[in-house]
Amino acid sequence: MRGGQGADMQRSRKFLLAMFAVAALAGCGGGDEDSTDVGGGEAETTGQATEQTLTFVVEGTKYTSAPSTASAGEATFLLENKDAIEHYVIIDELGLEVEAEGGESANGITTLEPATYIYYCRVPGHRDAGMEGELVVT
Numbered sequence: 001m002r003g004g005q006g007a008d009m010q011r012s013r014k015f016l017l018a019m020f021a022v023a024a025l026a027g028c029g030g031g032d033e034d035s036t037d038v039g040g041g042e043a044e045t046t047g048q049a050t051e052q053t054l055t056f057v058v059e060g061t062k063y064t065s066a067p068s069t070a071s072a073g074e075a076t077f078l079l080e081n082k083d084a085i086e087h088y089v090i091i092d093e094l095g096l097e098v099e100a101e102g103g104e105s106a107n108g109i110t111t112l113e114p115a116t117y118i119y120y121c122r123v124p125g126h127r128d129a130g131m132e133g134e135l136v137v138t
Ligand SMILES: [Cu+2]
Pocket: 061, 086, 087, 088, 121, 122, 123, 126, 131
């Protein structure tokens, strides 16, 4: 009799595992919805390539080179900081913040929607000194 009971327990344990697997699969199925979520937009500093790279160059307290237009979709924001202190490229609507120490480069990836975005540097005084600009995405 004890043997029979053991087999029952094993069977119900397997059943539970099967249920768990189904639940896990069902959970994954909903993942597609995440792709429309742009609001999260955390910038990642990875070397991963996207279809377009937007390069911002800083020399002194100014963007000496920056794109004024871009295409909707995934984009890599590359900040080449040739100044001695840190600078940023920030787009609030996208939650994008790329920070590069003096003499270094950094990048962030985000997804652009057709819109006009304002980018700027948040080091105190820099935005007022002219470190801001418009990026028109179509
Ligand atoms: Cu700055």
